[in-house]
Amino acid sequence: MLNETHNPSLQSWVPSANLPDADFPLQNLPFAVFRRAGSAEAWRIGIAIGDQVLDLTHALCVDGLPGIKDPALLDACRQNALDDLMALGSAATSALRLALSRALRQGSAAQAVLADTLIAQGAVEYALPARIGDYTDFYTSIHHATHVGALFRPDNPLLPNYKWLPIGYHGRASSIGVSGQRFARPCGQTLPPGATQPVFGPARRMDYELELGILIGAGNTAGERIALDAADQHVFGLCLLNDWSARDLQAWEYQPLGPFLAKNFATTISPWVVTLEALAPFRQPWTRPAGDPQPLAYLDTPAHRQSGALDIELEVAIRTAAMHEAGLPPQRLGQSSFAQAYWSMAQMVAHHTVNGCNLQPGDLLGSGTQSGALAHEAGSLLELTHGGKQPVTLANGEQRTFLEDGDEVILRGRCHAPGAVSIGFGACCGTVLPALG
Amino acid sequence: MLNETHNPSLQSWVPSANLPDADFPLQNLPFAVFRRAGSAEAWRIGIAIGDQVLDLTHALCVDGLPGIKDPALLDACRQNALDDLMALGSAATSALRLALSRALRQGSAAQAVLADTLIAQGAVEYALPARIGDYTDFYTSIHHATHVGALFRPDNPLLPNYKWLPIGYHGRASSIGVSGQRFARPCGQTLPPGATQPVFGPARRMDYELELGILIGAGNTAGERIALDAADQHVFGLCLLNDWSARDLQAWEYQPLGPFLAKNFATTISPWVVTLEALAPFRQPWTRPAGDPQPLAYLDTPAHRQSGALDIELEVAIRTAAMHEAGLPPQRLGQSSFAQAYWSMAQMVAHHTVNGCNLQPGDLLGSGTQSGALAHEAGSLLELTHGGKQPVTLANGEQRTFLEDGDEVILRGRCHAPGAVSIGFGACCGTVLPALG
Numbered sequence: 001m002l003n004e005t006h007n008p009s010l011q012s013w014v015p016s017a018n019l020p021d022a023d024f025p026l027q028n029l030p031f032a033v034f035r036r037a038g039s040a041e042a043w044r045i046g047i048a049i050g051d052q053v054l055d056l057t058h059a060l061c062v063d064g065l066p067g068i069k070d071p072a073l074l075d076a077c078r079q080n081a082l083d084d085l086m087a088l089g090s091a092a093t094s095a096l097r098l099a100l101s102r103a104l105r106q107g108s109a110a111q112a113v114l115a116d117t118l119i120a121q122g123a124v125e126y127a128l129p130a131r132i133g134d135y136t137d138f139y140t141s142i143h144h145a146t147h148v149g150a151l152f153r154p155d156n157p158l159l160p161n162y163k164w165l166p167i168g169y170h171g172r173a174s175s176i177g178v179s180g181q182r183f184a185r186p187c188g189q190t191l192p193p194g195a196t197q198p199v200f201g202p203a204r205r206m207d208y209e210l211e212l213g214i215l216i217g218a219g220n221t222a223g224e225r226i227a228l229d230a231a232d233q234h235v236f237g238l239c240l241l242n243d244w245s246a247r248d249l250q251a252w253e254y255q256p257l258g259p260f261l262a263k264n265f266a267t268t269i270s271p272w273v274v275t276l277e278a279l280a281p282f283r284q285p286w287t288r289p290a291g292d293p294q295p296l297a298y299l300d301t302p303a304h305r306q307s308g309a310l311d312i313e314l315e316v317a318i319r320t321a322a323m324h325e326a327g328l329p330p331q332r333l334g335q336s337s338f339a340q341a342y343w344s345m346a347q348m349v350a351h352h353t354v355n356g357c358n359l360q361p362g363d364l365l366g367s368g369t370q371s372g373a374l375a376h377e378a379g380s381l382l383e384l385t386h387g388g389k390q391p392v393t394l395a396n397g398e399q400r401t402f403l404e405d406g407d408e409v410i411l412r413g414r415c416h417a418p419g420a421v422s423i424g425f426g427a428c429c430g431t432v433l434p435a436l437g
Numbered sequence: 438m439l440n441e442t443h444n445p446s447l448q449s450w451v452p453s454a455n456l457p458d459a460d461f462p463l464q465n466l467p468f469a470v471f472r473r474a475g476s477a478e479a480w481r482i483g484i485a486i487g488d489q490v491l492d493l494t495h496a497l498c499v500d501g502l503p504g505i506k507d508p509a510l511l512d513a514c515r516q517n518a519l520d521d522l523m524a525l526g527s528a529a530t531s532a533l534r535l536a537l538s539r540a541l542r543q544g545s546a547a548q549a550v551l552a553d554t555l556i557a558q559g560a561v562e563y564a565l566p567a568r569i570g571d572y573t574d575f576y577t578s579i580h581h582a583t584h585v586g587a588l589f590r591p592d593n594p595l596l597p598n599y600k601w602l603p604i605g606y607h608g609r610a611s612s613i614g615v616s617g618q619r620f621a622r623p624c625g626q627t628l629p630p631g632a633t634q635p636v637f638g639p640a641r642r643m644d645y646e647l648e649l650g651i652l653i654g655a656g657n658t659a660g661e662r663i664a665l666d667a668a669d670q671h672v673f674g675l676c677l678l679n680d681w682s683a684r685d686l687q688a689w690e691y692q693p694l695g696p697f698l699a700k701n702f703a704t705t706i707s708p709w710v711v712t713l714e715a716l717a718p719f720r721q722p723w724t725r726p727a728g729d730p731q732p733l734a735y736l737d738t739p740a741h742r743q744s745g746a747l748d749i750e751l752e753v754a755i756r757t758a759a760m761h762e763a764g765l766p767p768q769r770l771g772q773s774s775f776a777q778a779y780w781s782m783a784q785m786v787a788h789h790t791v792n793g794c795n796l797q798p799g800d801l802l803g804s805g806t807q808s809g810a811l812a813h814e815a816g817s818l819l820e821l822t823h824g825g826k827q828p829v830t831l832a833n834g835e836q837r838t839f840l841e842d843g844d845e846v847i848l849r850g851r852c853h854a855p856g857a858v859s860i861g862f863g864a865c866c867g868t869v870l871p872a873l874g
Contacts, residue, residue: 133570134611139694149693159692164635165626169694170607170701174571174795175659184660186792189602189733198601200733203792222612222703223621223873249792255596256586257576257606258695261792264607266659296626296637355623355640355686355698356873358611436660436793 001280003094005029005101008421012104013111014118016050023414023424024048027281029100030237030272030425033081037125043080048272048426049104051121058117059103064110067099082130082215082273086236086361089218093236094277126180126271129239130215130362132173135267136352137211137243137366139167142342144371147383152251163292165299166343166351171243171366172264179428183244183266185405185435190248202435203246203262205388206403209369210316210379210411212338213241213269214345215362222358229303231346232276234359238312238345240270240411240428241366247382247402269364270411270428281420283307286344298354299347308346311339312425314370314413316379320398321406330410331394336372336379405434438717440531442466442538445858449541450548451555453487460851460861461485464718466537467674467709467862470518474562480517485709485863486541488558495554496540501547504536519567519652519710523673523798526655530673531714563617563708566676567652567799569610572704573789574648574680574803576604579779581808584820589688600730603780603788608680608803609701616865620681620703622842622872627685639872640683640699642825643840646806647753647816647848649775650678650706651782652799659795666740668783669713671796675749675782677707677848677865678803684819684839706801707848707865718857720744723781735791736784745783748776749862751807751850753816757835758843767847768831773809773816842871 005027011018012026024030030048035041046053056077059065068074073092076084085093103110139145142162149157161167177183185206189198217236220226226234243263250262286308294300314337317330343351348365371379378384381402385392388401403409409432413425442464448455449463461467467485472478483490493514496502505511510529513521522530540547576582579599586594598604614620622643626635654673657663663671680700687699723745731737751774754767780788785802808816815821818839822829825838840846846869850862 134609136697152693160633161628161635161689161692165690167690167694168697170609170697172571172607172794173610174797174800184793188792191598196597197730198598198733200735225873246792252598253602253604254693254695255598256589256691256695257604258691258693260573260605260607261788261794264794265792293634296635298637351698355625355683355702356621357609357698357701360611363611436662 005097005277006281006420008419011106012049013106013108014050014052014104016052022050023426024050025421025423026101026104027421028274028278028423029097030274030278031082031129032271032273033127033129034124036119037123043127045077045079045082047100048121052118053121053124054114055117055119059114062113062117064114064117065099065103067102068096083362086130086215086217090233090276093217093275097275097277126178128176128178129271129273132176132362132364133360135171135173135176135364136168137171137368138343138348139368140341140343140348141368141370141379143373144369144379144383147371151382151387166348168348168352169258171267175264176267176269176364179268179270181266181268182431182433184433186246186249186261186265187435188246188249188261189252191252198252203249204402205247206432207245207247207381208316208403208409209243209245210314210334210336211241211243211369212312212367213239214348214365214367215239215273216359217361219360220353220358223356225356226349226353228299228301228346228350231349234349235276235345237273237275238279239273240413240425242268242409242411242428242430243366244430268428268430270426272426274423274425278423279310279415281417282311282415284309284311284339298350304344304346308344309339310345311337311417312413312415313337314411317410319408319410320394320404322398323396326396328396333392334376334378334384336370336377338367338370340372341367341370403432405432407432442534442714443718443857445856448543449486450543450545451487451489451541453489459487460863461487462858462860463538463541464858465711465715465860466534467711467715468519468566469708469710470564470566471561473556474560480564482514482516482519484537485558489555490558490561491551492554492556496551499550499554501551501554502536502540504539505533520799523567523652523654527670527713530654530712534712534714563615565613565615566708566710569613569799569801570797572608572610572613572801573605574608574805575780575785576805577778577780577785578805578807578816580810581806581816581820584808588819588824603785605785605789606695608704612701613704613706613801616705616707618703618705619868619870621870623683623686623698623702624872625683625686625698626689628689635689640686641839642684643869644682644684644818645753645840645846646680646682647751647771647773648678648680648806649749649804650676651785651802651804652676652710653796654798656797657790657795660793662793663786663790665736665738665783665787668786671786672713672782674710674712675716676710677850677862679705679846679848679865679867680803681867705865705867707863709863711860711862715860716747716852718854719748719852721746721748721776735787741783745781746776747782748774748854749850749852750774751848754847756845756847757831757841759835760833763833765833770821770829771813771815773807773814775804775807777809778804778807840869842869844869
């Protein structure tokens with residue numbers, strides 16, 4: 001489903017968009033909600049191009065996107081969040097992307113009026129891209145599920161349902177923040193080793209989780225399913241997601257109804273939402289390992305087998321307080337790819353709605369921690385340090401089993417494919433602060 | 438904390454409010470969002486008095502509540518949902534209740550102008566009382582937890598954490614509906630007895646859950662806790678809640694991350710929200726059974742021990758399609774009391790926020806199924822029929838193990854205490870429709 005916007009020969013009149021390692025070339029055009037940093041300006045929709053933000057409201061005001069005529073789309077573009085644009089569905093997003101691609105490419109007649117609407121990304125701050133009504137977190141990496149299962153249930157790591165349905169659970173929407181989120185280490189109950197009574201205090205096993213977020217576009221009516229092959233029409237785009245987790249709280253509280261206080265104090269997502277259309281060149285066949293069962297019919301179609309997977313390379317890095325002070329860059333702790341997920345984005349959407357549950361524009365689905373089979377592919381410290389038993393030594397000599405106060409965690413994502421211009425997700429950063437007294 | 442509004446000798450100039458079995462006497466004054474049934478009128482806030490609804494916007498328009506002067510409160514009263522009123526906190530609600538009590542009592546000078554603003558409850562329809570941002574369901578009945586645990590985990594019914602923390606998990610906000618909700622029986626995966634592979638189809642073990650809902654008033658900032666003794670200031674009021682559950686979907690999917698599609702297709706709440714102030718006469722000491730551990734300090738204070746429990750009698754009834762056709766009334770299946778809950782409302786609020794998780798106005802907490810120790814106190818069919826093994830025979834000869842298509846389930850709640858006027862919650866009704874093809 002490639003179109004004019006994916007043409008790899010197109011270059012932008014914004015020079016930084018044409019650099020080979022740019023996250024935001026002309027072929028990406030992700031959306032965010034922004035304003036000038038430290039200002040009291042109204043939040044508005046922006047599009048990333050190179051190291052700049054195109055102010056969509058301003059661009060329409062100066063007639064810089066003449067291809068956009070639909071009043072509903074024009075109105076959605078002028079809102080202070082992406083919800084209305086998401087609700088219009090994938091055809092509207094595609095039309096907007098085409099107009100943006102034409103306006104921002106070299107030789108565009110709109111360059112003269114649009115150049116003035118650009119603001120450097122370094123000079124802006126971001127809000128959440130949408131009013132997230134519901135947040136669901138999945139568990140789609142079989143490597144993560146096996147590694148973590150072995151720590152929580154050594155005799156029974158991967159439960160019998162795992163290979164049959166995309167395990168998911170509902171998370172907390174109120175505590176989702178945008179990149180830059182800083183939050184106090186949570187307090188709660190934990191059961192010390194060998195004890196029979198819990199104690200109260202700050203969590204000691206603070207962890208990150210390297211995930212993708214899926215933002216829903218057009219929703220479905222309660223009682224109506226979204227079929228597997230229709231799922232793409234209901235996804236607006238993807239972002240990075242850090243599902244912060246307090247492992248010691250989690251171990252004590254999670255049975256029988258799942259994680260609660262171990263997760264709901266904070267979740268951080270990246271500001272830039274990469275549209276599903278921009279990800280089209282990075283689709284791959286969806287397959288099952290030999291010997292594993294094929295999914296039930298509602299989770300398995302020929303079209304999905306052909307292109308159900310998305311090859312998005314992910315990485316997680318740490319920057320401790322000491323590294324900050326010494327001016328050291330973040331150090332990578334793990335890398336993996338969403339192409340390895342056992343369950344795909346479309347399978348999450350189809351499964352979520354197969355019982356008639358309604359998804360709404362702006363709803364967020366987390367992919368679950370994306371880990372690979374190998375040690376350096378761990379998407380959490382729990383896996384990387386084998387449950388805290390094998391500390392990681394950083395380049396500056398510091399050691400970590402779990403996160404310490406002042407640690408910043410940075411997620412990144414990038415897509416490469418033969419014959420396509422590589423695109424990226426920007427960064428998703430968050431920092432653990434000391435627990436409150 | 439009784440005040441003038443609780444005075445049992447007060448009577449209303451609305452005659453139906455003074456009947457001894459009225460759910461909505463002058464001492465109750467619950468809030469809802471309503472409009473004339475079948476109309477395209479704007480939704481607005483109403484107060485129940487006897488069998489009538491006082492239209493709050495209209496009442497302010499005709500100067501029927503002269504005691505209300507605060508501009509923020511006046512503005513909140515004129516909205517199309519209760520969120521803004523909730524956000525103003527318990528002092529604002531209390532001031533409004535006092536003005537309403539004075540205006541609606543016998544001898545009020547406002548009777549002449551207010552009489553015109555009343556609409557019969559039989560002539561209105563309701564919307565959800567607030568925009569529910571997040572919905573959390575707890576599991577506070579130890580009888581329910583033990584009964585259900587014995588069915589899902591015969592060797593291990595009550596897990597070691599149960600007596601130490603109020604178990605809770607996040608639910609789905611998008612599918613919450615108001616009384617009268619009708620929804621299709623959900624489809625999904627189930628594992629037939631003895632099978633090793635799941636099958637897909639309509640759920641066969643459809644159940645209700647008899648719960649209370651707690652609607653949050655003033656929220657807390659992320660990172661700040663709500664102390665146990667401050668919890669009351671953050672609760673707007675209570676309603677009835679039916680947490681519909683597909684037990685066969687639940688049994689297959691719930692490990693390790695909790696219930697998901699088994700619950701998120703529909704949740705029904707009653708339209709009338711009974712304020713926490715109206716419930717003050719029905720407070721009771723909060724105690725632990727002899728030999729059970731006392732909670733950790735953040736869940737245990739002298740004030741909470743003195744009056745932490747709320748004595749709310751609950752009941753659940755069924756009206757099958759055949760009963761409807763024959764004109765038969767609903768038949769009661771179970772009754773219990775929230776006073777028996779192992780964890781109180783304040784403990785749910787304090788625990789939910791002890792890690793810094795932020796609650797927002799309009800957020801909903803479910804109490805979990807309220808069951809007693811005895812057979813007739815079951816709050817779910819799962820318990821009443823011993824996992825579907827012992828059918829219930831209804832008065833018309835029909836039998837039920839789980840719900841059948843066309844079954845309507847009706848929840849009711851009522852409070853009695855010596856020296857207080859009894860109050861009620863109205864009804865919370867919902868109907869299971871056939872599964873969609």
